[in-house]
Amino acid sequence: MRLGLDIGGTKTDAVAVDDTGSVIDRVRLVTGFGADAVVRTALEGVETIAVRAGVGVSAFDSIGVGIPGQVDTASGTVMHAVNLGFDELDLGARLGGMLGRGVKVENDVKAAALGAYHLLPSTRSMAYLNLGTGLAAGLVIDGALWRGARGAAGEIGHIPVDPHGALCPCGQRGCLETVASGSAIARQWPTDDPVPVLSLLAAADAGDAVAGGIRSRLIDNVAAAVRVLVLTVDVEVVVIGGGLSALGDPLLDEVRRVLAGWALESPFLASLELDRRVSLLPAGFPAAAVGAALVGAPIEKEGAGSWQR
Amino acid sequence: MRLGLDIGGTKTDAVAVDDTGSVIDRVRLVTGFGADAVVRTALEGVETIAVRAGVGVSAFDSIGVGIPGQVDTASGTVMHAVNLGFDELDLGARLGGMLGRGVKVENDVKAAALGAYHLLPSTRSMAYLNLGTGLAAGLVIDGALWRGARGAAGEIGHIPVDPHGALCPCGQRGCLETVASGSAIARQWPTDDPVPVLSLLAAADAGDAVAGGIRSRLIDNVAAAVRVLVLTVDVEVVVIGGGLSALGDPLLDEVRRVLAGWALESPFLASLELDRRVSLLPAGFPAAAVGAALVGAPIEKEGAGSWQR
Missing domain, CATH: 3.30.420.40 (ATPase, nucleotide binding domain)
Incomplete structure (x- = not known):
């Protein structure tokens, strides 16, 4: 135990x-x-x-x-x-x-x-893309957690995507995190709603153009984060988790729609099947706590089938 | 042998x-x-x-x-x-x-x-950034070549950096490769010079504003490629090679200058010391041929000191 x-x-x-x-x-x-x-x-x-x-x-x-x-x-x-x-x-x-x-x-x-990885019995590489207050990823490469030379592996939230974007707390401008994270929504869509993203999506659905723009940038840049992860590390799977992943299938469907749209324009991207590599962490699964329990444990995925619920 | x-x-x-x-x-x-x-x-x-x-x-x-x-x-x-x-x-x-x-x-x-990795005896992770006709990287992670789930690891040349950029042969727009590669220079600076980048740099040095702009985008985006590699994989070292690396120290110095400039704006980037992680493949070293000879060979870097000439 x-x-x-x-x-x-x-x-x-x-x-x-x-x-x-x-x-x-x-x-x-x-x-x-x-x-x-x-x-x-x-x-x-x-x-x-x-x-x-x-x-x-x-x-x-x-x-x-x-x-x-x-x-x-x-x-x-x-x-x-x-x-x-x-x-x-x-x-x-x-x-x-x-x-x-x-x-x-x-x-x-x-x-x-590490916790999310154990839900995927036959996978050898994956990225866990955390959409929380910030945006960051965790990488499992060839069956092992890869922390990087200085523990900074997966800090893709601070890759700039827009030279004219908002100033990021990191000091750069237009980082992925400034458009695709909980803090990005809080900054762009001030609200008293305890779950700002729900307020944002409701307004976007109701036709609010500002909300629609924020939502588009959010989805496009979650997809861009997936593209960075696959083009750089070529992980088999990108599992989306974190607070925003509570949006569930509507989030996943939209991200897949954007990725599939890019594939129509680019035979190269199409060959990589980005849309088929993305999935969501199962709702309520305590990935970080399970992963913490398993840090340093031998990975015995043969017996891991029972995890996939 | x-x-x-x-x-x-x-x-x-x-x-x-x-x-x-x-x-x-x-x-x-x-x-x-x-x-x-x-x-x-x-x-x-x-x-x-x-x-x-x-x-x-x-x-x-x-x-x-x-x-x-x-x-x-x-x-x-x-x-x-x-x-x-x-x-x-x-x-x-x-x-x-x-x-x-x-x-x-x-x-x-x-x-x-793999060939470049064997020049670095005490390193466990590195990226080889090839600036040839295209732009691509090879990754060594935890001492082993990482090809990715489908051999696409390191294809960072097709990460878009400018939504208004040139159409890339891959079908996307504004890919890193469209601004930081031999083909990028050939497209932007048509010349009869057998080494177009030398013609470009000479014109930029002579004050040609168009050439200066192309050179700036080249250097900035080689630096951006280094940033993508470190923020995603956190490799200890990024070794620049390929045709453009024949520019030698002037290229390396400029890339380091851009990275050091970013560090002044961003304490986060400063903590990662990007400028100190970049180096050039030694001129004339046949990295790909040496690496090909070593594909699948046990990596015994203890005895590799003699490689570093």
């Missing part, structure tokens, strides 16, 4: 997975704000799962944490997790010290890539 | 490399046009190297061929090699049949990536 946490800006998911990778328990907690509160939330997540399983924390084959920010996987230190209220936290050492055992820490998008 | 060929549109390089990977012989032939002539050229390359080494073709641990076009590495079949005058050629089977032994076939840019 393995235990994984996904520490998000507002909620923390904790899961237990069995040897075949199936989720056998899951709890959801409110994430505290600031370094100490985040550590307490993580500790509570681990202890809650252990108590419910009726075992001590030493009984788990591994304990892993997925968390936003820049993660040094060797030391378990997390940097620049702005939404969690700290700039640096030695999460692995602190949580490991409290638990009296080793804890693995991984960036949440990379953990989610 | 291993034998490698690099079949180019006009010239074919043939090399013998020893167990440490050093080039111990090299010959250059004129490439024939059309399927039969290409096979004859390849055969001549192999036999010439074998005769000069005083051995039979069975004496080589491996024989490999790098060639432009889409290569099925399992069958050794080459598709769409327009510049060589054929649409499909079962090169591996035909050459192997003539030689009475196995021959490996690989796309030339991917072979060159």
Whole structure:
């Protein structure tokens, strides 16, 4: 049995997975704000799962944490997790010290890539495209998570696509993230709706031209992100997840429609069948928590068929 | 001893490399046009190297061929090699049949990536960015050549960067290749000069505004290609090769200047140190032929120090 946490800006998911990778328990907690509160939330997540399983924390084959920010996987230190209220936290050492055992820490998008990968039994390469507040991808190449030379693999949200676009918090202009992410919608479509993208889509459907333009740029640039991933890494599959993926099939259908449209113009793109490579993370699947539980675990996908629900 | 060929549109390089990977012989032939002539050229390359080494073709641990076009590495079949005058050629089977032994076939840019990789003893990931008639990259990830799910990894030349740009032969508009490649220069700067880029740079240096604009777009978009490779794959090193790399340090200096300029605007890009990751393939190094010789060979980089000349 393995235990994984996904520490998000507002909620923390904790899961237990069995040897075949199936989720056998899951709890959801409110994430505290600031370094100490985040550590307490993580500790509570681990202890809650252990108590419910009726075992001590030493009984788990591994304990892993997925968390936003820049993660040094060797030391378990997390940097620049702005939404969690700290700039640096030695999460692995602190949580490991409290638990009296080793804890693995991984960036949440990379953990989610690993979790999503285990849903695809016969695949050897994939990208997990996270459409959350930001836009970033996690890569699995030749069956293993690829972090990159400095942990920056998949940071495609900061590839500029429009020299006249909005200034990105990263300092560049017109990054993919400025047009295809939750923050892109929040900036372009101010609303009191708790789910701004739903307000945007409703207005676009009702014929609002501004909303229609924002929606078009969103869809076109999610498709552009898929194109960057396939043309650069040639992954078999691109799985879309993150907050915006809750839009479900209407999002997927539109992205596929854009990709299929490009294929009509370009025999080269057509040969790559981009539209057939895109899929959505199954709704509600806790990919980052499952992936965190599996960080460093041997990948035994023969027995993974039961994951595909 | 291993034998490698690099079949180019006009010239074919043939090399013998020893167990440490050093080039111990090299010959250059004129490439024939059309399927039969290409096979004859390849055969001549192999036999010439074998005769000069005083051995039979069975004496080589491996024989490999790098060639432009889409290569099925399992069958050794080459598709769409327009510049060589054929649409499909079962090169591996035909050459192997003539030689009475196995021959490996690989796309030339991917072979060159492998050859360039062996010049970098302590590196685990790199991209070889080929600026030839087209623009494409070869990727080495975690110490191994990564071809992608369908052999399309590194096809970044067809990532669009300007929606109002020129129509690309691929059918899209404003691809990287339309502004940062030999064909981009030939299209934008018609000249009788046998090396159009030299004519372009001379005119730009002399104050010609059109030439200056073409040069700026070229340099900016070579830098953009480096950014795409690092933000997507986070390779440690990007080695620039291909015909345009003959411009040497002036090209490298300008690309680094653009990358350093972006870093001034973006702390995020600054943290990635893009300008320090770029280098040039050593002038005259037959990367694709060496890489072809090494396709499928165990990578033993401990003994590779002698390669770095």
